[in-house]
Amino acid sequence: MIQTKHINTFSKDKLETLAEHGQLIDVRTPEEYELGHIHHAISHPLSTIDTFQKSKDHTYYVYCKGGKRSLEASEALSARGYDVVNLDGGYDAFTQDTEKNTAQPTASTIQTNLKQLDYSGLQCPGPIVNLSQEMKQLNVGEQVEVTVSDFGFYNDIQSWTKQTGHQLIHLDQQNDKVKAIIEKADTTKNQDMAVTHDKNNTTIVLFSGELDKAIAALIIANGAKAAGRDVSIFFTFWGLNALKKNHKVQTNKKGIAKMFDLMLPNTPVNMPISKMNMFGLGNLMMRYVMKKKNVDSLPALIDKAIAQDIKLIACTMSMGVMGITKAELRDEVEYGGVGTYIGDTSTASHNLFI
Numbered sequence: 001m002i003q004t005k006h007i008n009t010f011s012k013d014k015l016e017t018l019a020e021h022g023q024l025i026d027v028r029t030p031e032e033y034e035l036g037h038i039h040h041a042i043s044h045p046l047s048t049i050d051t052f053q054k055s056k057d058h059t060y061y062v063y064c065k066g067g068k069r070s071l072e073a074s075e076a077l078s079a080r081g082y083d084v085v086n087l088d089g090g091y092d093a094f095t096q097d098t099e100k101n102t103a104q105p106t107a108s109t110i111q112t113n114l115k116q117l118d119y120s121g122l123q124c125p126g127p128i129v130n131l132s133q134e135m136k137q138l139n140v141g142e143q144v145e146v147t148v149s150d151f152g153f154y155n156d157i158q159s160w161t162k163q164t165g166h167q168l169i170h171l172d173q174q175n176d177k178v179k180a181i182i183e184k185a186d187t188t189k190n191q192d193m194a195v196t197h198d199k200n201n202t203t204i205v206l207f208s209g210e211l212d213k214a215i216a217a218l219i220i221a222n223g224a225k226a227a228g229r230d231v232s233i234f235f236t237f238w239g240l241n242a243l244k245k246n247h248k249v250q251t252n253k254k255g256i257a258k259m260f261d262l263m264l265p266n267t268p269v270n271m272p273i274s275k276m277n278m279f280g281l282g283n284l285m286m287r288y289v290m291k292k293k294n295v296d297s298l299p300a301l302i303d304k305a306i307a308q309d310i311k312l313i314a315c316t317m318s319m320g321v322m323g324i325t326k327a328e329l330r331d332e333v334e335y336g337g338v339g340t341y342i343g344d345t346s347t348a349s350h351n352l353f354i
Contacts, residue, residue, distance in 0.1 A: 001078060001083045001084070002074050002075060002077075002078040002084045002085075002086060003084070003085045003086070003174065003175075004071070004074075004085070004086045004088050004174065004175055005085055005086075005087060005088065005172070005173060005174055006087070006088050006089050006093065006154060006172075006173040007063055007087040007088065007089045007090060007091075007093050007094050008089060008093055008094070008154075008171075009171070009172050009173060010061075010087075012038075012094075015038050015041075015061075015094070016038065016039045016040055018061050019038055019039060019040035019041045019042070020040050021058075022042060022054070022058075023058055023059060023060050023061055024038060024040070024041045024042065024060075024061050024063070025041070025042050025044050025052075025060055025061065025062045025063070025073070026038070026041040026042065026043050026044070026063060026064070026091075027044060027045055027046040027049065027062055027063070027064050027069050027070055027073040028043075028045065028046075028064050028065055028069065028091070029045055029047075030043060030045060032065065032091075036091070036095070037091070038063070038091070038094065041063075046064070046069045046072060046073050049073045049076050049077065050076070052077060052080075052082075054082075056081055056082055056083070058083070059083045059084070059085060060077065060082055060083070060084050060085070061084075061085045061087055062074045062077070062084060062085070062086055062087060063087040063090050063091060063094070064090050064091070065090045065091055065092055065331065065332075066089065066090040066091075066092050066093075066331040066332060067086070067087070067088040067089055067090045067331070068331050070086050070087060070088075070090060071086045071088075073086075074086040088173070092332065110143065110169060110170060110181055111142070111143045114142070114143040114144055114145050114181065115134070115138075115142075115143075115144045115145070116144070116145045116147070117130070117131070117134060117144060117145065117146045117147070118146075118147045119131075119146060119147065119148045119149075120147060120148065120149040120177070121149055122148070122149075122150065123150055123316070123317040123320050123321075124150055124152055124153070124156065124315070124316055124317035124336075124337025124338055124339070127146065127148045127150060127153050127156070128153075128156055128157075128160055128337070128338065128339045131144075131146055131157075131160075131182070132160075132164075135164075135166060135182070135184055138184040139184065140184050140185065140186045141183065141184065142183070142184050143169060143181055143182065143183045143184070144181070144182055144184075145179065145180070145181045146179070146180050146181075146182065147177055147178070147179050148177070148178045148179075148180075149176055149177060149178075150178070150316050150317070150320075150337065151173065151176070151178060151316060151335055152315070152316030152317070152335045152336045152337040152340065153178045153180075153337070153339075154171070154173050154178045154335075155313075155334065155335065155336040155337075155339075155340045156336055156337045156338070156339030156340050157171065157178075157180045157182070157339070158171070159336075159339045159340050159342070159343030159344075160339045160343070161182060162343065163342070163343055163346060164185075165185050166182050166183065166184055166185045167182065167183040167184075167185055168180065168181075168182055169181040169182065169183050201229060201230050201231075201344070201347050201348035201349065201350065202220075202221070202224040202229045202230070202231045202232075202348060202350040202351075202352075203231075203232050203233075203234065203341070203344045203345045203348045203350070203351045203352070204217050204220065204221055204231070204232070204233045204234070204351075204352045204353075204354060205233075205234045205236060205239075205341070205351075205352070205353045205354065206233055206234070206235050206236070206239035206242060206354050207236055207237055207238065207239050207353065207354065208238060208239055208274070208354055209237070209238025209239060209240075209241045209242075209264075209265075209271055209272075210238075210271060210272055210273055210274040211268075211269075211271040211272060211273050211286065211298060212273045212274055212275075212286065213274060213354050214239065214241075214242040214268070214271060214298055214354075215298050215301060216354065217233065217242075217352070217354045218233075218242075218298065218301035218302060218304075218305060219301065220352065221233055221305055221310055222301060222304050222305055222308065222310070224350070225305070225308045225309075225310050229350070231305075231308075231310045231311065232310070232311035232312075232313060232341075232344045233305070233310065233311070233312055233313065234313045234315060234336075234340075234341040234344075235312065235313065235314050235315060235318075236315035236317075236318045237315070237318045237321075237322065239354075240314060240315070240318055240319065240322065240324050240329070241264055241265050241268060241271050242268050242271070242298060242302065243268075243302070243312060243314055243329045243330055243333050244265075244266070244267055244268055244324075244328050244329060244330075245267070245328065245329065245330055246267055246268070246269070246299050247267065248266040248267065249327050249328045251325055251327065251328065253323055256323065257322075257323025258323070260322050260323045260324075261323060264322070264324075267299075268298045268299055268302070269287065269297065269298065269299065271298070273286055302330070306330075306332045311334060311344070312330070312332065312333050312334060313333070313334050313335070313336050313340055313341065314329055314333050314334070314335050314336075315336070315337060315341075316335050316336065316337055317337055317338075319335075
């Protein structure tokens with residue numbers, strides 16, 4: 001049996017307890033494990049997963065860097081009769097969760113008479129907007145449980161509660177559902193507070209699907225990071241093409257999603273340019289000149305952004321509209337919606353729309 005849960009569903013202490021009991025498996029390479037891992041986790045690389053031999057009386061929790069390799073390992077172990085939980089988000093999400101000051105679930109009693117809201121099927125910003133309206137109807141101290149099918153809501157709700165001051169009591173992601181319990185707080189104390197801007201933050205929205213504009217966005221982002229700023233890029237609609245992997249990913253799409261797939265570039269290097277594209281000839285000419293002038297390609301610029309820990313956020317609403325799947329995007333990508341983006345812009349003094 002195999003389940004999928006986000007790694008941040010578990011506290012650091014809970015993960016370390018699982019590790020102490022021999023139930024937490026790190027399937028990254030030994031080199032990655034040595035650079036950092038969850039305390040007491042067992043190193044068992046994906047390449048040797050066929051040699052895994054442990055008691056089948058326990059449930060094993062498997063993680064990697066972002067979730068792709070752990071899913072593959074979990075499927076292999078499940079096929080051999082193991083009860084497995086794939087920890088989506090991986091070590092990247094774990095380190096971000098422990099290092100950053102995000103709104104984490106608080107230790108509070110879950111009420112028995114809380115109102116339940118089901119926003120399944122709604123795309124961003126629908127769940128956040130509707131939740132905001134519902135919260136206005138509650139009394140301070142009352143709780144509400146929200147179920148959402150948009151997986152970007154997992155990050156959105158953390159950002160939203162941090163901004164509004166409401167308390168995130170419980171947060172869980174299982175398969176295609178995100179569930180959160182929020183307690184209404186007295187937010188009137190914060191109404192007169194001005195927003196404080198951190199001059200070390202830069203946010204960029206990449207809406208364009210044109211190669212030259214995407215390159216410009218990544219050059220600015222990498223330059224800002226090198227200058228000491230914290231940087232996040234929100235990729236939406238056509239800009240999502242820049243996050244695609246460097247090779248064509250085979251997918252089983254149908255209907256409108258299939259039509260979009262035929263019209264959109266398979267990889268970032270095939271994105272058109274904004275002027276004189278000339279049925280793709282302009283793209284080739286620009287890439288040739290960039291290579292001659294030692295200008296990094298778009299994939300290389302994204303590699304540098306990842307190496308510098310620039311946050312790359314894929315808009316889940318746009319993914320749904322355009323039929324783009326997680327499998328087509330880079331493993332290091334985070335997923336969110338307008339709540340996640342606004343959360344970043346609220347503490348930034350440098351915001352760009354490209």
